[in-house]
Structures are given as C-alpha cells and as structure tokens.
Amino acid sequence: MLNYDAVKNWDFGPIVQTYTQRDSMLYALGLGIGADAVASGELRYVYEKDLCTVPTMATVLGSPGFWWRDARTGVDWVKLVHGEQAIRVFKPLPTAATIVAHNRVMSITDKGAGRGAIAVIKREIREQSSGELLAEVVHGSFLRGEGGYSVNSDGGSAAPSDPGPPALPAPPDGAPHLEVELATLEQQALIYRLSGDYNPLHADPDVARAAGFKRPILHGLCTYGMAAHAVLRVVTAYDAARLRSFAVRFTSPVFPGETIRFQLWERDSASFHLRARVDARDVVVLNNGLVELV
Numbered sequence: 001m002l003n004y005d006a007v008k009n010w011d012f013g014p015i016v017q018t019y020t021q022r023d024s025m026l027y028a029l030g031l032g033i034g035a036d037a038v039a040s041g042e043l044r045y046v047y048e049k050d051l052c053t054v055p056t057m058a059t060v061l062g063s064p065g066f067w068w069r070d071a072r073t074g075v076d077w078v079k080l081v082h083g084e085q086a087i088r089v090f091k092p093l094p095t096a097a098t099i100v101a102h103n104r105v106m107s108i109t110d111k112g113a114g115r116g117a118i119a120v121i122k123r124e125i126r127e128q129s130s131g132e133l134l135a136e137v138v139h140g141s142f143l144r145g146e147g148g149y150s151v152n153s154d155g156g157s158a159a160p161s162d163p164g165p166p167a168l169p170a171p172p173d174g175a176p177h178l179e180v181e182l183a184t185l186e187q188q189a190l191i192y193r194l195s196g197d198y199n200p201l202h203a204d205p206d207v208a209r210a211a212g213f214k215r216p217i218l219h220g221l222c223t224y225g226m227a228a229h230a231v232l233r234v235v236t237a238y239d240a241a242r243l244r245s246f247a248v249r250f251t252s253p254v255f256p257g258e259t260i261r262f263q264l265w266e267r268d269s270a271s272f273h274l275r276a277r278v279d280a281r282d283v284v285v286l287n288n289g290l291v292e293l294v
Helices: 004-008 021-030 040-046 055-060 188-195 205-210 220-234
Strands: 015-019 080-089 097-110 117-127 133-143 178-183 243-250 259-268 271-278 283-293
Touching: 004 097, 021 040, 021 055, 021 188, 021 220, 055 080, 055 133, 055 220, 055 243, 080 220, 178 220, 188 220, 220 243, 220 259, 220 271, 220 283, 259 283
Parallel strands: none
Antiparallel strands: 015 097, 080 133, 080 243, 097 117, 117 133, 178 259, 243 283, 259 271, 271 283
C-alpha cells in the first residue's frame, strides 16, 4: 500500500542533464515527426539545418526516472498509468543544453477503495549556465492499485489525502474547428522510450498483460507530444515558439500502429480545447485538453 509520508517527502535532489541536437531529433522522431520527409515544417525538428526543439520535450528533461518502482513508495507500480500532463514554456527550449531540474510531489489524493489514487509531481527546468527558467512540467499519475490507502480497515484515518488538482475544462459540444490525423508506427513505443521512459509496460508483452493490456501500449507522453505536433501543424505553421502551455487528461491507451484523430475547438485567438480519438476502436484517448499560444 502507498506510503504517503515517503512519497510526499521524496527527495529527488537536483537533476542535471545534458542533451544534444541528436537527442532533440530523436525525441521528435519518437513522436512520428518526419513521416513527411519533404515537409519543411517537419524537417526543422529532425534535421540539423535550422533545427528547432519540440516544446513537449520538456516532459523528458530532468525526469527522475521510474522512481515508483522503489519499494519505499509502497506502490504497485504495474498498475500505475499516466493520468494528466501539463507544461508551461517560458522560453523556447534550446536544441542542445545542460539543464537543472527540481522535482517535487505536490499532492496525493485518495479517490477511495477500488478507485485508485492520484499523485501530482511538479518539475522546474532551468538552463544551468544562465539559471533561466525554461519550463514547468506537471505530471499526474493514476495509481490504480492504491485506492483506500488513507483509511484503516476499521474505517479510521490511516494517512492524509490531499485535495485533488483542479479539473480541466471539457471541450464544447459541436463539431471541432480543426482536425488532423496522425498515424503511429508499430515500433513507435520502442523509439520513444529511447528519450528516457523505460517503463517495461511499453516494451515487454508480459508486463503489459500483467497490467491488463493485450500488448504493450504507447507512452502517454508520446500521445501528448503527438497532440502538440498536431497543434504545430494546423495552428502555428510549425512555429514552436508560439506554444505557451498545454494540459490534457489521458482517458484511454493508444496501441502502437493506430491512427489518432486530433480535434481542436477555438476558444479565442490564443487558445484551443483539444480532444483525440482512435476511430478504429471508437475511443477517446486524450480529453479536456487546453492549449494556450502566444
């Protein structure tokens, strides 16, 4: 069972990471960018000439890794899935840099027996040489096996349960203003994991089956990055500097090889609601997305 005190006070320490232009290009390739090899917009993220960095690469910088597997957390890590994700970008990410990241567990919320728990971790990413703040990353984990951790068997309180994060706004009724379909590769999870997320759920069929999936699933953060790619393609003409913030809820896994349809509703001149679907299974895989531009 989840150890609230250990998790809430987890000491990640400062994480220093150096990444190169090759890492920036590999991240973009892991999202499927470059599938249109002659599109200048896509090439600027996967070819060193006039290279740019996809803003959502912030999600893989300064990560503490799959720390939930540490026995001190008390968590059944096999049942952990990504719940929500948000970034706020203060400055376009350099194509190569050394960064310093500080991670902190913001809240742990017990949703009740059989309903899981939610843990929210916030990361601040700064460029090491200047100390300048580049981005903030907020990661919500859904701990499917930890519901009821805060209550004793006799009904009394066993551990604190923090207030949950505020709800993201739902897309409006009616047809979206913009849509774009992006295909995933059968091997996409195996490419994306090379950017740092080595959770075996995305590579090992035995682990995937133990978690209740018929086969390895795509990383939620890969689907998230693909959503950012959709925004770059149909809204910003591949101008990464325009993306200021992006938050989304994960509602269903994507299996490598599937095609995702991204839907956007314009809120105003600088923001959009977002939803993503896999039509082949008639499922919504991302929902309550909120994109803010400059």
